[in-house]
Amino acid sequence: MSVLDRSAAERPFAFTTDQLGWEPWLAPLIEEELTDLHREALVDKARAKSPYFRLLARDPEILQARTKTDNDIFYNADGGLPRAERELAAAATSRHNGCVFCASVHARFASHYSKRHDDVQRLLDEGVLAPQDERWRAIIDAAVALTATPAALTTEHIDALRAAGLDDLAISDLLHAAAFFNWANRLMLSLGEPTPPAA
Amino acid sequence: MSTSITDVIDHLAGIDPGSHLDRVRSQRPEARSNAQASFEALFAPRRPGGFSAAERLAVAAFVTGLHQDAATAAFYAARLAEQAPELAAPIANEIEAGRTTGPYGAYPAAGPLAAESVAGPVYRAAGPDALGARLAAALEHAHLLVFRPRESSPEALQALADADWSATDVVTLSQLVAFLSFQVRAVVGLRLLAAAPRKGA
Numbered sequence: 001m002s003v004l005d006r007s008a009a010e011r012p013f014a015f016t017t018d019q020l021g022w023e024p025w026l027a028p029l030i031e032e033e034l035t036d037l038h039r040e041a042l043v044d045k046a047r048a049k050s051p052y053f054r055l056l057a058r059d060p061e062i063l064q065a066r067t068k069t070d071n072d073i074f075y076n077a078d079g080g081l082p083r084a085e086r087e088l089a090a091a092a093t094s095r096h097n098g099c100v101f102c103a104s105v106h107a108r109f110a111s112h113y114s115k116r117h118d119d120v121q122r123l124l125d126e127g128v129l130a131p132q133d134e135r136w137r138a139i140i141d142a143a144v145a146l147t148a149t150p151a152a153l154t155t156e157h158i159d160a161l162r163a164a165g166l167d168d169l170a171i172s173d174l175l176h177a178a179a180f181f182n183w184a185n186r187l188m189l190s191l192g193e194p195t196p197p198a199a
Numbered sequence: 200m201s202t203s204i205t206d207v208i209d210h211l212a213g214i215d216p217g218s219h220l221d222r223v224r225s226q227r228p229e230a231r232s233n234a235q236a237s238f239e240a241l242f243a244p245r246r247p248g249g250f251s252a253a254e255r256l257a258v259a260a261f262v263t264g265l266h267q268d269a270a271t272a273a274f275y276a277a278r279l280a281e282q283a284p285e286l287a288a289p290i291a292n293e294i295e296a297g298r299t300t301g302p303y304g305a306y307p308a309a310g311p312l313a314a315e316s317v318a319g320p321v322y323r324a325a326g327p328d329a330l331g332a333r334l335a336a337a338l339e340h341a342h343l344l345v346f347r348p349r350e351s352s353p354e355a356l357q358a359l360a361d362a363d364w365s366a367t368d369v370v371t372l373s374q375l376v377a378f379l380s381f382q383v384r385a386v387v388g389l390r391l392l393a394a395a396p397r398k399g400a
Binding site: 001002004005006013014025027055058059062063064065068069071076078079080096097099102127146147148149150151154159168169170173174176178179183184186187189190191 | 219220223224226227228229230233234236237239240241244245246248251265266267268300301302304306307309310312315327340343344345346348349351353355356357359360364365366367369370371373374375376377378380381382383384387388391392394395397
């Protein structure tokens with residue numbers, strides 16, 4: 001196998017809500033190589049344009065199961081945690097692990113769905129300990145504690161989430177969103193790198 | 200797999216059919232069934248490629264051992280002992296050698312995040328002869344992903360290439376480590392949620 005060489009000088013190193021690119025370090029499948037099996041694994045047809053998803057398509061079986069897990073955790077709108085706060089958990093997890101690309105995408109979603117641009121920007125600029133209101137404090141703290149290895153989540157985190165008004169489905173959604181970004185961050189960080197926004 | 204566990208996360212988190220958390224999980228049916236399908240895709244794949252069942256279980260036992268959730272670690276250690284008993288003791292030694300707390304890692308010294316760099320150990324396989332070069336390289340990469348994913352680099356992938364890993368098998372290895380990082384957190388979180396008393400419950 002050959003590892004693709006890229007100039008690290010171009011890599012964005014600050015957290016941002018700008019729309020970044022992402023370049024793989026291993027060769028993705030090319031679009032012409034994609035079979036029905038690969039296209040089914042991509043779930044969303046538009047992802048055939050993405051080098052990230054075409055790289056993951058090298059193992060279509062796990063890609064398909066990964067994507068369906070992701071979609072239900074974030075898009076299932078039947079009760080539970082509002083989308084904005086699922087995205088907040090994803091952004092906080094990504095901020096803590098150091099995934100500039102994932103944080104940019106999910107901070108944008110958190111900002112869009114919550115309309116709380118300043119609070120999201122503060123999370124990116126100052127980090128996971130930056131001041132937030134009680135409910136976002138409880139959500140960010142739980143996501144960060146679960147992101148530690150070994151996980152540092154305690155009953156106190158659960159109590160704080162309940163005190164902030166989350167029911168058990170909402171807490172489960174939060175736990176899944178944070179746990180899932182411990183999956184996503186490790187793929188995005190280790191198989192390629194972010195690139196600056198198109199000028 | 201030798202047992203009839205239908206959902207590994209439920210099994211490891213102690214979620215019984217008909218329980219409160221069973222009802223909570225049932226409201227995200229695709230997430231639940233595809234977390235299990237992910238486990239099956241990685242540990243009973245239809246197309247295993249060049250990444251053997253023994254290697255998959257060895258990496259899984261190592262990764263879950265590093266996460267220190269006893270039930271999850273024991274689950275994979277038992278499967279490794281069954282399928283590749285000669286690797287059980289070497290992997291247990293590597294877990295001891297590799298245990299630390301994360302995430303940590305350096306950001307570029309010249310960049311705006313330099314002040315957030317956290318120093319920590321760079322693991323190298325303690326007993327590479329017992330593992331073989333291919334598995335030793337996989338464990339070193341797994342440790343990088345578990346504890347300091349922000350330090351990932353093309354050089355880290357080159358180390359896998361040098362140890363005879365193909366691009367497709369690197370994708371599967373990365374998915375396996377990353378999936379387990381999800382699975383163990385889902386288990387820990389749901390077990391804690393199930394145990395935390397609810398007001399008026």
